[in-house]
Amino acid sequence: MASSSSDIQKIPSTYKTKVxxxxxxxxxxAGYLFPEIRRRKAEHMLKYPDVQVISLGIGDTTEPIxxxxxxxxxxxALGLSTVDGxxxxxxxxxxxxxxxRIASTFYPNLGIDEDDVYVSDGAKSDISRIQVLxxxxxxxAVQDPSYPAYVDSSVIMGQTGQYQKDVEKFTNIEYMKCTPxxxxxxxxxxxxxTDIIFFCSPNNPTGSAASREQLIQLxxxxxxxxxxxxxxxxxxxxxxxxxxxxxxxIPGAKEVALETASFSKYAGFTGVRLGWTVVPKELKYxxxxxxxxxxxxxxxxxxxxASNVAQAGGLACLSPEGLEAMHQVxxxxxxxxxxxxxxxxxxxxxxxxxxxxxxxxxxxxxxxxWDVFSEILEKTHVVTTxxxxxxxxxxxxxxxxxxxxxxxxxxxCRRFQELYx
Amino acid sequence: MASSSSDIQKIPSTYKTKVxxxxxxxxxxAGYLFPEIRRRKAEHMLKYPDVQVISLGIGDTTEPIxxxxxxxxxxxALGLSTVDGxxxxxxxxxxxxxxxRIASTFYPNLGIDEDDVYVSDGAKSDISRIQVLxxxxxxxAVQDPSYPAYVDSSVIMGQTGQYQKDVEKFTNIEYMKCTPxxxxxxxxxxxxxTDIIFFCSPNNPTGSAASREQLIQLxxxxxxxxxxxxxxxxxxxxxxxxxxxxxxxIPGAKEVALETASFSKYAGFTGVRLGWTVVPKELKYxxxxxxxxxxxxxxxxxxxxASNVAQAGGLACLSPEGLEAMHQVxxxxxxxxxxxxxxxxxxxxxxxxxxxxxxxxxxxxxxxxWDVFSEILEKTHVVTTxxxxxxxxxxxxxxxxxxxxxxxxxxxCRRFQELYx
Numbered sequence: 001m002a003s004s005s006s007d008i009q010k011i012p013s014t015y016k017t018k019v020x021x022x023x024x025x026x027x028x029x030a031g032y033l034f035p036e037i038r039r040r041k042a043e044h045m046l047k048y049p050d051v052q053v054i055s056l057g058i059g060d061t062t063e064p065i066x067x068x069x070x071x072x073x074x075x076x077a078l079g080l081s082t083v084d085g086x087x088x089x090x091x092x093x094x095x096x097x098x099x100x101r102i103a104s105t106f107y108p109n110l111g112i113d114e115d116d117v118y119v120s121d122g123a124k125s126d127i128s129r130i131q132v133l134x135x136x137x138x139x140x141a142v143q144d145p146s147y148p149a150y151v152d153s154s155v156i157m158g159q160t161g162q163y164q165k166d167v168e169k170f171t172n173i174e175y176m177k178c179t180p181x182x183x184x185x186x187x188x189x190x191x192x193x194t195d196i197i198f199f200c201s202p203n204n205p206t207g208s209a210a211s212r213e214q215l216i217q218l219x220x221x222x223x224x225x226x227x228x229x230x231x232x233x234x235x236x237x238x239x240x241x242x243x244x245x246x247x248x249x250i251p252g253a254k255e256v257a258l259e260t261a262s263f264s265k266y267a268g269f270t271g272v273r274l275g276w277t278v279v280p281k282e283l284k285y286x287x288x289x290x291x292x293x294x295x296x297x298x299x300x301x302x303x304x305x306a307s308n309v310a311q312a313g314g315l316a317c318l319s320p321e322g323l324e325a326m327h328q329v330x331x332x333x334x335x336x337x338x339x340x341x342x343x344x345x346x347x348x349x350x351x352x353x354x355x356x357x358x359x360x361x362x363x364x365x366x367x368x369x370w371d372v373f374s375e376i377l378e379k380t381h382v383v384t385t386x387x388x389x390x391x392x393x394x395x396x397x398x399x400x401x402x403x404x405x406x407x408x409x410x411x412x413c414r415r416f417q418e419l420y421x
Numbered sequence: 422m423a424s425s426s427s428d429i430q431k432i433p434s435t436y437k438t439k440v441x442x443x444x445x446x447x448x449x450x451a452g453y454l455f456p457e458i459r460r461r462k463a464e465h466m467l468k469y470p471d472v473q474v475i476s477l478g479i480g481d482t483t484e485p486i487x488x489x490x491x492x493x494x495x496x497x498a499l500g501l502s503t504v505d506g507x508x509x510x511x512x513x514x515x516x517x518x519x520x521x522r523i524a525s526t527f528y529p530n531l532g533i534d535e536d537d538v539y540v541s542d543g544a545k546s547d548i549s550r551i552q553v554l555x556x557x558x559x560x561x562a563v564q565d566p567s568y569p570a571y572v573d574s575s576v577i578m579g580q581t582g583q584y585q586k587d588v589e590k591f592t593n594i595e596y597m598k599c600t601p602x603x604x605x606x607x608x609x610x611x612x613x614x615t616d617i618i619f620f621c622s623p624n625n626p627t628g629s630a631a632s633r634e635q636l637i638q639l640x641x642x643x644x645x646x647x648x649x650x651x652x653x654x655x656x657x658x659x660x661x662x663x664x665x666x667x668x669x670x671i672p673g674a675k676e677v678a679l680e681t682a683s684f685s686k687y688a689g690f691t692g693v694r695l696g697w698t699v700v701p702k703e704l705k706y707x708x709x710x711x712x713x714x715x716x717x718x719x720x721x722x723x724x725x726x727a728s729n730v731a732q733a734g735g736l737a738c739l740s741p742e743g744l745e746a747m748h749q750v751x752x753x754x755x756x757x758x759x760x761x762x763x764x765x766x767x768x769x770x771x772x773x774x775x776x777x778x779x780x781x782x783x784x785x786x787x788x789x790x791w792d793v794f795s796e797i798l799e800k801t802h803v804v805t806t807x808x809x810x811x812x813x814x815x816x817x818x819x820x821x822x823x824x825x826x827x828x829x830x831x832x833x834c835r836r837f838q839e840l841y842x
Contacts, residue, residue: 013675013676013703013705015644015676015677015703015705016647016705016706016707016708016709017643017647017648017649017676017677017704017705017706017707018616018646018647018648018707019555019559019616019617019647019648019649019706019707020558020559020616020706020707020708021706021707021708021710021715022554022555022556022558022715023556023558024556025554025556025715025718025719028718031718031721032718032721032722034721035513035721058510060509060510061509062507062509063507064501064502064503064504064506064507065501065502065507066502067502069502070498070499070500070501070502071499071502073495073498073501073730074494074495074496074498074499075495077491077494077495077498077730077734078491078492078495079491080485080486080491080494080689080692080693081485081486081487081488081490081491081492082485083485085485086483086484086485086486086689087692088481088482088483088689088691088692088824089479089481089691089692090692092456121542121694121724121725121727121728122725124723124724124725125723125724125725127723128553128722128723128724132549132553132577132578133443133446134440134443135443135444135445135446135579136557136579137441137443137444138440138441149722149723152722153722153723156553156719156722156723157553158556158557195439195440195441196440222438223436225439226437226438226439226440227438227439227440228438228440254434255434255436255438256436256438268501268507268509270509270510270725271501271508271509271510271511271726271728271729272501272728272729272730273542273725273726273727273728273729282434282436283438284434284436284437284438285437285438285440285441285442286437286438286439286440286441286442287437287441287442288437289442294442294443294446297446297449297452297453298446298577300452300453300455300456301453301549301570301573301574301577302545302546302548302549302570302574302577303542303545303546303549304542304543304545304546304691304694305692305694306542306694306728307542307692307693307694307727307728307730307731308692308693308694309494309498309693309728309730309731310728310730310731313498403509
């Protein structure tokens with residue numbers, strides 16, 4: 001179809017608008033970490049079309065969603081074709097029964113009410129909304145290493161200065177070093193005051209979880225400084241024993257913290273998209289106004305609620321059968337984690353994490369994370385995530401995700417044994 | 422359960438953090454328009470528990486989703502319980518087959534490729550992401566009246582000054598007056614240059630649609646000024662005849678425009694949540710860098726893709742049967758629109774819109790929109806939307822949404838005939 005108009009369309013355009021590129025986005029380094037990993041995986045598969053590439057990179061769930069949950073989603077979807085079952089716009093904050101069930105399931109007796117819970121399409125989206133909520137003028141702290149969305153969204157909002165290549169940090173962000181030396185919990189006596197403190201526990205990527213005692217310290221630190229903790233508990237169900245599953249288990253936390261969480265890693269909802277954020281009424285700005293009021297405004301202005309079908313799935317997740325099924329899913333991935341931990345331990349590596357989280361954090365002292373990533377990919381065809389992608393204190397580490405079919409994880413471990421024997 | 426610890430939780434906390442409230446959010450007036458309407462409706466229902474309240478307010482779809490679409494969603498949901506059907510994270514930009522089908526269905530022969538299409542959870546979310554994309558330093562223009570998310574999200578991003586009560590406008594926004602006097606198309610000779618021009622056609626709330634000739638003027642205006650048009654085509658399928666259904670039908674538009682759209686009003690997806698934004702490769706910042714590259718970064722950093730179940734529904738919408746079913750849904754609501762237009766016309770009102778859009782824009786000269794809203798609600802128990810909620814040029818108008826069951830619309834019209842006879 002070689003019409004002259006379509007020919008014209010093919011001529012590369014040299015026209016530029018007069019709109020300046022957003023200088024904050026220009027500060028970002030390379031691509032967002034996980035698309036970059038995906039790109040390298042695709043490149044590898046082109047190079048080796050016949051090998052079985054195993055992905056222990058992006059923390060992407062692999063096991064089917066329990067039927068009790070998908071059946072509820074299918075029922076809700078089919079109901080939308082009926083006069084009685086049809087629903088249009090729901091509340092931007094989520095459906096009331098789901099908000100109530102989240103409050104009673106995850107925060108029993110913690111003073112979290114249904115209307116403190118904002119259902120979302122996932123924690124990553126909520127992190128961006130939280131950054132829009134706080135705006136450009138706040139200062140922030142992050143664990144180093146940490147999930148890259150915290151830093152990148154902060155840069156995009158203009159909270160930071162430029163990237164400093166020599167130290168691999170943005171100025172105006174307080175990086176709280178979390179390494180084996182400090183049991184992956186920051187030495188708060190060395191941390192400067194910031195307005196916002198992002199804190200993820202159980203942690204992605206190190207797989208460690210803060211103890212009750214450590215979280216009491218963190219809440220005290222926030223309270224002394226008048227800071228707000230943005231607590232990411234997306235892996236809480238992986239925490240064993242007495243390890244806190246919510247920051248709100250710590251007395252006084254409701255005055256200094258909000259918490260974001262997700263169904264992704266419990267029910268295999270990485271593709272279904274469902275999460276939530278809790279903003280307690282007790283959390284207030286310096287002028288005494290509630291943070292929740294502004295968060296509600298952000299949600300109402302820039303979001304229209306999570307998919308009603310996904311919300312039906314979420315409600316089913318929190319039924320007795322759904323909870324049981326989610327515990328089985330979590331248990332399965334914890335089984336994978338143990339296999340990975342045992343393999344690397346037996347090979348003589350220093351292995352961290354893997355007890356309270358589906359991530360295993362392996363030390364390759366003196367080596368560059370990206371070099372180890374490349375070597376493992378080239379020699380074993382296993383995709384991992386380089387620790388330095390999570391921050392400078394991740395250098396020398398590689399994150400192995402426990403999300404995978406059992407036979408893939410076993411096969412990956414066989415290949416690691418071959419490589420490192 | 423009167424334990425002392427739960428008693429402590431009930432004592433109102435006086436603690437405040439030292440974090441300053443985001444000054445941009447503080448600039449916003451009252452609540453976001455539609456939750457405010459919902460609140461007034463709920464209040465009315467409490468006052469009159471026994472009357473049948475009819476909602477022609479929020480543009481919320483009411484008709485069941487065609488079965489060909491919900492069946493596909495149910496099938497995808499159930500498939501997630503199988504090893505072969507399970508999928509985790511999809512691309513942040515959406516699933517390839519859906520991106521391709523959107524490009525070929527809505528932009529045939531317009532030079533829009535699959536990878537120019539970014540699938541989202543709806544146009545409202547994308548509008549916020551687009552504001553984050555452009556950042557705080559751009560200037561913007563909006564139609565007056567317009568969908569309130571454009572102005573509110575601009576305020577939140579810090580693109581504006583304070584609200585001026587006397588003129589009911591924010592400083593640093595160019596309000597492009599759209600009234601019967603100018604055929605609801607702004608007099609561009611009086612519009613100052615801005616970086617960004619939000620433009621919605623067919624228009625919410627006025628129900629008017631720009632002609633091809635008018636859009637050629639708009640594209641020329643943008644090109645002369647080096648501006649970027651954010652074109653909202655969420656109601657395109659309601660446009661009749663030769664009325665353009667995409668800004669990309671206008672030659673040269675790809676160099677000056679991006680376009681956001683939605684399945685909400687075609688397939689009844691207001692609750693399912695699915696939309697898309699097209700960012701052509703030809704659209705460039707003043708430094709020559711493609712806008713699409715930065716939009717992709719925003720999407721990857723702050724979003725994890727639309728729900729896979731919703732995307733399966735979207736793909737079914739674009740099958741031959743799905744398209745036919747969507748045309749029937751659109752045709753049904755257009756039937757409602759005609760009933761509303763005929764009713765108000767026969768009652769002697771000046772009636773606008775309703776030909777190319779599911780909104781009827783009725784003039785109540787000399788009256789306050791909120792007063793008319795209140796009178797109609799009080800006397801007919803019908804919820805509408807006051808025109809002034811969309812901007813100062815909407816004062817004296819009321820928007821009637823054509824989204825409703827047929828018998829509700831007929832009953833509402835009977836009540837209007839009684840009120841205004």
